[in-house]
Amino acid sequence: MTTYNFNPGPSPLPKEVLDHVQKNMFNFEQSGMGLMELSHRSALYEQVHNQTISDLKDILRVPDDFSILLLQGGASLQFSMIALNFLGDDQKAAYVMTGSWSEKAKKEADFYGETYVLATTKENQYKSIPDVPLQDIQNNTAYLHFTSNNTIFGTQIRSFPDADVPVIVDMSSDILSKPVDWNTVDLAYAGAQKNAGMSGVTVVIIRNSLLEKASDKVSPSLSYKQHAKSNSLYNTPPTAAIYMTGLVCDWIKQNGAIEGMTERASHKAGLLYDEIDGSDGFYTGHAETEARSFMNVTFNLPTEELEKKFLAQAKEKGFVGLNGHRSVGGCRASIYNAVPVSHVEALVSFMKAFRSDNQ
Known part of the structure; x- marks a missing residue:
C-alpha cells in the first residue's frame, strides 16, 4: 500500500x-x-x-x-x-x-x-x-x-x-x-x-x-x-x-527553481481548496479565503464524529498526518514542496468518495 x-x-x-x-x-x-x-x-x-x-x-x-x-x-x-x-x-x-x-x-x-x-x-x-x-x-x-x-x-x-x-x-x-x-x-x-x-x-x-x-x-x-x-x-x-x-x-x-516550486504549491493547494469549496459545506476551510496557506490546508467536517471517521478511513488507505493540531482540531493536509502532486490528487479522490458516502 x-x-x-x-x-x-x-x-x-x-x-x-x-x-x-x-x-x-x-x-x-x-x-x-x-x-x-x-x-x-x-x-x-x-x-x-x-x-x-x-x-x-x-x-x-x-x-x-x-x-x-x-x-x-x-x-x-x-x-x-x-x-x-x-x-x-x-x-x-x-x-x-x-x-x-x-x-x-x-x-x-x-x-x-x-x-x-x-x-x-x-x-x-x-x-x-x-x-x-x-x-x-x-x-x-x-x-x-x-x-x-x-x-x-x-x-x-x-x-x-x-x-x-x-x-x-x-x-x-x-x-x-x-x-x-x-x-x-x-x-x-x-x-x-x-x-x-x-x-x-x-x-x-x-x-x-x-x-x-x-x-x-x-x-x-x-x-x-x-x-x-x-x-x-x-x-x-x-x-x-x-x-x-x-x-x-x-x-x-x-524542478524549475523557485518559480517551479511556486507553481507546484499553487497547483496542489488549488486541488484541495477546489474540493473544499465545491463540497456544499461538507468540508469547511478554517482560514478565510484571502489568507489561505499554500503549505497547510486546514478544514473541518460537519461533526466531530464524521471527522473521526474520515481520519480513521484515511489512515486505513495510507494517508498519514491528516489530524488537525490538538489546539484547533479538525483536519490538516500539509503539502510542502516534496509532496507529490499525485499524492494530493489521491487525497482529493478520497475526499470526494468520502463525501459521496456520508452526505
Missing part, C-alpha cells in the same frame, strides 16, 4: 534525494567514510557546506549584502537569539500575531526585553492575516517580527510591509516555496525540516547592515556575528542535515 505523507513536519523528502542518499551518503565520494563521519574541517565537507550556502543564495536570489548562516537549535532557538542580538535595554520589539508560533516567538523574547503586539487576529481564531498599522510602531522599536506561514491555522502572509524598522520573518514552513522580496526583509530564518531538508539545521539569512548592529555582549555560541565570522563553522555543524539541504536545493533547481 502506498503511504501518503501529509505530516506537518518533519515533512517528506523528495524520492530522488532519498535515493541519492542511499547510494552516496555512507561512502561519501568514495572516501570510505559516511558524510556524517567526516571532519567538519575537511575539504570534502567544506565543499558540501559552501555549495549548500551558494545554492540557497542562488535559488532565493539573496542579494550580496546578506549573509547566510547554517545554525542549530531549530527555529525556536532563533526566537531568543534574535532578542539577545538585537533587542537593547532601551528598545522594544514589535510582533504581528498570526498563530501559535508567533505567540511562542514573542514569549521567548519577553525574557530578554520589552515587546508589544502591533497587530493580531487571535480574536477570530487566527483565521485571517491582520492589517499591519505601521504608523503605530512605537519609538525605539528594534525590529518587527512576522511568521510568514502558520502551520496550525493554515494561513499565509503573501508579502511584507516596507517598514522603517528591521523586518524579521520566521519562514520555517514556506521557505523555498515562493520568491522573497529582500527589499522588505532584513532577516529570515527557517528550520529545514519542512521545505529545506531534514531536522537539525536552521537557515538564517541576514542583511549585513543589521548583522553589524548585533550586540557584542552575547556569548559566542549565540552570537550572529561569531557564526558569520566563522562561516557557520564556529562549532561542529549538523553535517548530515546540511548535506540533505544541499541535495534538496539540487532537486529544486532541477
Whole structure:
C-alpha cells in the first residue's frame, strides 16, 4: 500500500534525494567514510557546506549584502537569539500575531526585553492575516517580527510591509516555496525540516547592515556575528542535515527553481481548496479565503464524529498526518514542496468518495 505523507513536519523528502542518499551518503565520494563521519574541517565537507550556502543564495536570489548562516537549535532557538542580538535595554520589539508560533516567538523574547503586539487576529481564531498599522510602531522599536506561514491555522502572509524598522520573518514552513522580496526583509530564518531538508539545521539569512548592529555582549555560541565570522563553522555543524539541504536545493533547481516550486504549491493547494469549496459545506476551510496557506490546508467536517471517521478511513488507505493540531482540531493536509502532486490528487479522490458516502 502506498503511504501518503501529509505530516506537518518533519515533512517528506523528495524520492530522488532519498535515493541519492542511499547510494552516496555512507561512502561519501568514495572516501570510505559516511558524510556524517567526516571532519567538519575537511575539504570534502567544506565543499558540501559552501555549495549548500551558494545554492540557497542562488535559488532565493539573496542579494550580496546578506549573509547566510547554517545554525542549530531549530527555529525556536532563533526566537531568543534574535532578542539577545538585537533587542537593547532601551528598545522594544514589535510582533504581528498570526498563530501559535508567533505567540511562542514573542514569549521567548519577553525574557530578554520589552515587546508589544502591533497587530493580531487571535480574536477570530487566527483565521485571517491582520492589517499591519505601521504608523503605530512605537519609538525605539528594534525590529518587527512576522511568521510568514502558520502551520496550525493554515494561513499565509503573501508579502511584507516596507517598514522603517528591521523586518524579521520566521519562514520555517514556506521557505523555498515562493520568491522573497529582500527589499522588505532584513532577516529570515527557517528550520529545514519542512521545505529545506531534514531536522537539525536552521537557515538564517541576514542583511549585513543589521548583522553589524548585533550586540557584542552575547556569548559566542549565540552570537550572529561569531557564526558569520566563522562561516557557520564556529562549532561542529549538523553535517548530515546540511548535506540533505544541499541535495534538496539540487532537486529544486532541477524542478524549475523557485518559480517551479511556486507553481507546484499553487497547483496542489488549488486541488484541495477546489474540493473544499465545491463540497456544499461538507468540508469547511478554517482560514478565510484571502489568507489561505499554500503549505497547510486546514478544514473541518460537519461533526466531530464524521471527522473521526474520515481520519480513521484515511489512515486505513495510507494517508498519514491528516489530524488537525490538538489546539484547533479538525483536519490538516500539509503539502510542502516534496509532496507529490499525485499524492494530493489521491487525497482529493478520497475526499470526494468520502463525501459521496456520508452526505
